[in-house]
Structures are given as structure tokens and as C-alpha cells.
Amino acid sequence: MNHSSDNITENATNNITRHVEVAVIGAGTAGQNAFRAARRTTKNIVIINDGFWTTTCATIGCMPSKLLIAAASRAHDAQHSDQFGIHADVQIDGKQVMARVQAERDFFANSVKKQVDSWPEHKKISGRAHINKDGLIEVNNELIKADKIIVATGSSPFIPEGWTDKLGDTLLTSDNIFELSDLPTSMAVIGAGSVGLEMAQSMARLGVNVTLFNRENRVASLQDDDINKKAIDCLARGLTMKLKSKVEDVGTCSDDKTIENKKSVAFIKYKDREGQVQEWQGEYVLVATGRRNNIEQLGIENLDVELDDKNRPKNLDINTGQIGDLEVYIIGDANAHIPLLHVASDEGFSAGSSVCPNNTDANLRPPSIPLSIVFCEPQIANIGMTLPEVKDSGLNYVIGKVSFDTQGRSRVMGVNCGLLHIYSCKETDKILGASMVGPDAEYIAHILAVAITNDLCIKELLDTPFYHPTIVEGLRTALRDVQDKMSIPYQAQLTQEDDF
Ligand SMILES: Cc1cc2nc3c(=O)[nH]c(=O)nc-3n(C[C@H](O)[C@H](O)[C@H](O)COP(=O)(O)OP(=O)(O)OC[C@H]3O[C@@H](n4cnc5c(N)ncnc54)[C@H](O)[C@@H]3O)c2cc1C
Numbered sequence: 001m002n003h004s005s006d007n008i009t010e011n012a013t014n015n016i017t018r019h020v021e022v023a024v025i026g027a028g029t030a031g032q033n034a035f036r037a038a039r040r041t042t043k044n045i046v047i048i049n050d051g052f053w054t055t056t057c058a059t060i061g062c063m064p065s066k067l068l069i070a071a072a073s074r075a076h077d078a079q080h081s082d083q084f085g086i087h088a089d090v091q092i093d094g095k096q097v098m099a100r101v102q103a104e105r106d107f108f109a110n111s112v113k114k115q116v117d118s119w120p121e122h123k124k125i126s127g128r129a130h131i132n133k134d135g136l137i138e139v140n141n142e143l144i145k146a147d148k149i150i151v152a153t154g155s156s157p158f159i160p161e162g163w164t165d166k167l168g169d170t171l172l173t174s175d176n177i178f179e180l181s182d183l184p185t186s187m188a189v190i191g192a193g194s195v196g197l198e199m200a201q202s203m204a205r206l207g208v209n210v211t212l213f214n215r216e217n218r219v220a221s222l223q224d225d226d227i228n229k230k231a232i233d234c235l236a237r238g239l240t241m242k243l244k245s246k247v248e249d250v251g252t253c254s255d256d257k258t259i260e261n262k263k264s265v266a267f268i269k270y271k272d273r274e275g276q277v278q279e280w281q282g283e284y285v286l287v288a289t290g291r292r293n294n295i296e297q298l299g300i301e302n303l304d305v306e307l308d309d310k311n312r313p314k315n316l317d318i319n320t321g322q323i324g325d326l327e328v329y330i331i332g333d334a335n336a337h338i339p340l341l342h343v344a345s346d347e348g349f350s351a352g353s354s355v356c357p358n359n360t361d362a363n364l365r366p367p368s369i370p371l372s373i374v375f376c377e378p379q380i381a382n383i384g385m386t387l388p389e390v391k392d393s394g395l396n397y398v399i400g401k402v403s404f405d406t407q408g409r410s411r412v413m414g415v416n417c418g419l420l421h422i423y424s425c426k427e428t429d430k431i432l433g434a435s436m437v438g439p440d441a442e443y444i445a446h447i448l449a450v451a452i453t454n455d456l457c458i459k460e461l462l463d464t465p466f467y468h469p470t471i472v473e474g475l476r477t478a479l480r481d482v483q484d485k486m487s488i489p490y491q492a493q494l495t496q497e498d499d500f
């Protein structure tokens, strides 16, 4: 079935400036991949983008945030080397820190832009697209009829109502924080999700006086209470956190010292976990209260796409991004399914491949198992099913555990804070999911993701070598703990102690 541009009026038909086979709206990671894949089979294609022709990832997302974390990590190591008998006098040059973040960020962004620059000019339109009542795409002075539409419009920071006006120039989001020319002196971060944790800890490690607020007693939306507790314990060692606090009001007040620079002081009125009203004051407030998909203003309903109460498209095929049997595909952050980079990339590739003339031969990326990593230190990772999902599944499960507090290599490196839980099915010897806070979680998470994706059992994993002494050896300890708790009769195998 086609979308509603099939029923357009004669008047509208006369005004159409282009008729294309495929239109991609949004040129971030998902849109660019879709365009690349679709271009292999059709020349009659156009890509429309509002704003920079790089990507959120390279310009204001993954890469600049990891660059700031890299600087913070260096600062932290240099300041915490006393335990090794190394005493350093550390000076942090905020301007230089931000200059490197921006220069390296520009390197990544320009690499993306170079590829986009190589695409024919007439296939690219700069402007904000809107889908009108006839299902036609309006952009600048163009009216485009597209047989197939791929929507890859991404997401934007969500700012609670009224806060933009109330906080004025003291408001930061991930869209503008990397543009600062110097490190602030103080900052509140509201929201302890991925953005909040990564930015709050980095800024604190770089000498900024940071207070992190979250409405729940939870970080990174962790759903395993023991892992959450451990994460809070590890993070609280270097970060002031006001968890389970309720932000009642935000705003600005004048301050004699800063009035010269025409800057106000930000304040947050909040109720702490005991219900006492408190006030925070400082230079900036980073609002990290989530992101919303850019779909509301697009006119997507004019393509007969229905959204649920959270703005997620109904009838989304997660293999291709196609909406029911409409010739409409919604991919990347725009579909609010899993707003992560690797997912946007894969969905773009699959949607672009699906719109090829013979799409039964399309080369589709299978949807990956859930995998997420927060790059605070220690890192937080979730793989496969969450603990509540495992509990709800009715499966007979065990939890294999390892603490990284005493783990050999973690202690050697002075990064010994963490906990890994592996949820395994008692009958099948297979891993269902895992949650972790700890050192090297990014690598351990990938090994677990490979195991789940390829249906490896615990025994197969334990039969692979674990080099000594590595932090990844902690994974083996947790796998052995799973094995000990299983009802499966294993070949005689003594439980080994940790090897030091
Ligand atoms: C600070 C931060 C850190 C992050 N870190 C990580 C990380 O470490 N790992 C990870 O996996 N993910 C991370 N993410 C998430 C990741 O960046 C996103 O999931 C990914 O970039 C989404 O890509 P996309 O193609 O869907 O959207 P985008 O790259 O945002 O592209 C959407 C494009 O569509 C354009 N557009 C919007 N509306 C219209 C319209 N009406 N007409 C025309 N164009 C339009 C936009 O201007 C934009 O250019 C991070 C995000 C942030 C904000």
C-alpha cells in the first residue's frame, strides 16, 4: 500500500517540483546510511536535512562527550596517583580542554561532511521538511512527491516546560555544552541518565563544582537494584549526587560579581529525599532529562502513520523500520525504539536496502540484542534481558555474580569498584542478560553480547581462554558462579578460586 500522496488533488499535482522514488528526511547516521544503501539501486532519490550535514553523534553527541570524558579521565588519573607513590601537581587548563574537545570533534564531523560533500548537489536539499495534507513533502520552495519516504529526523533534548525561559543563558543541554570556551566554575546537572552521568562526572573530574540531581534513587535507569546500589556507591566517591530529590523550581538571580559579564546565577529549588526544601546556586544548569524524537511537527500523520502516547510509531517493523504496509520507514532516534548509535546505523542500512526495487533480496541487518554502555567510570552496561524481564518471563533462572572490589587486575590498576550480574536460564545453560557496573564493562558487555547473539552456552564460554591477569577474568568468575548454581550436570569440574 502506498501512502496518502496517491490521493492528491489536481491543484497540488500541478505544483509538484520533483517526483522521486525515495526521499530520505534527516541526514544523521540513520538517514545517511539509508541514502547510501538506497542509492545503490535507485538514482531517483533525494535527501533533505535541516541544520548541519554531519551527524548528532559526531557533532553534539557520542564523540564530543567521549572527548570530554577522555580529558576528565586523564585529570582523574593524574590527581589520584598518590596511592602508587606518584605525586603530581595537576593544573587543568579549561580553555585548552574545551579547545581539544572542539578540535577533535571537528575532525570527526568534517570526516562525515566530506562523504556528504561527495554526493551530487541536486540530490541534497538543505531545509526543514514538512509533510502536508496531501502527503507531499514541502521544503523551501519545493513540493516533492515521493513513492517511498524514509524518516530519520533524530531526537532533541527534552526540557521541562518553562525552564528555557526561566534559566535563560544559564541553561545548558548536550546541544550547547561542547561549545563552551572554558570550563565553568559550578554546574548542576538534572537527570542521572547517560547524558547526566557522563557529563556530571567529567565536569567534576575537571574541577567543576558539580551537583547531580535525579528524581529517582536510581542512576542510568538501572533495573537491577544491587547493580544500581553498587553504581551509586562507586560514583558517589567523586560526585555529589542528590538522588530522589524533586526539583520544584529553577530560575536565575543576579549576582554582583557576575553582573559585569551580563551573566546571572542559576538556582534550583528542590525537595531533598527527606522532603526538606533546599536551594542550589551556581553558574550553569545542564538539563539532561531525556530526549524526544523529532516527529511531532513533521506532519507524519498525513502519511497515515499513527503514533502512540509516547510519540512512537505504531506498527513499526523493527527489521526494516517500515510502518505496517505503508511505503513509510521511520528509523534511528526518530522511531524512539532504541535511541543508540549502532541501532540508528543498522536501521538506516536496512531501510535503505528495503526500498530497493526487489526488496526480497534486500540485505537487512537483523535487529541486535539490547546492548547499552554508559561511559562514566566505572562504566555501566546492560546486555540482553533486564532482571525484571527475566523475572516476568517465567523462566527458571540463576544469577551469577562477581564483585570487582577484590578482583585481581582491577585492584592492581586501582579501579576496583564494581559488580556484574549474569542472568542465566537454569535449564538451557544459556545467558539471558546481564547488568554491570565496573571497570572494562565495555569489553565484558561485548563478549556477553556475542555469546547471547550466537546462542553460546556457559560451558562454551568457560571453555574459551581467559588471559591472566585481566579484568575480563572477572567475567569467568561470574560464569563459574552461574555454573555452580545450575541444575545441569557438568563434567567434573572443581570450582576454582580467583587466581591472583
Ligand atoms: C550527548 C550525547 C551522547 C551520546 N552518546 C552516545 C554513545 O556514546 N553511544 C551511543 O550509542 N549513542 C550515543 N548517543 C545517541 C546517538 O547520538 C543517537 O542515537 C544517534 O546519533 C541518532 O542518530 P539519528 O540518525 O537517528 O539522528 P541524528 O543524527 O540526530 O539526525 C537527524 C537529522 O535530522 C534532521 N531533521 C530533524 N527534523 C527534520 C526535518 N523536519 N526536516 C529535515 N531534517 C530534519 C536533524 O537536523 C538531524 O540532522 C548520544 C547522544 C547524545 C545527545
Ligand SMILES: NC(=O)c1ccc[n+]([C@@H]2O[C@H](COP(=O)([O-])OP(=O)(O)OC[C@H]3O[C@@H](n4cnc5c(N)ncnc54)[C@H](O)[C@@H]3O)[C@@H](O)[C@H]2O)c1
Binding pocket: 160, 190, 191, 192, 193, 194, 195, 196, 198, 213, 214, 215, 216, 218, 220, 221, 247, 288, 289, 290, 291, 338, 339, 340, 372, 373, 374, 375
Ligand atoms: N553512552 C551512551 O550510549 C549514551 C550517552 C549519552 C546519551 N545517550 C542517548 O541519549 C538518550 C538521552 O539521554 P538522557 O540521559 O538525556 O536521558 P535518559 O532518559 O537516559 O535519562 C534522563 C534522566 O533524567 C531523570 N529526570 C527526568 N526528568 C527529571 C526531573 N524533572 N527532575 C529530575 N530528574 C529528572 C530521569 O529520571 C532519568 O534518570 C539516551 O536514552 C541514550 O539513548 C547514550
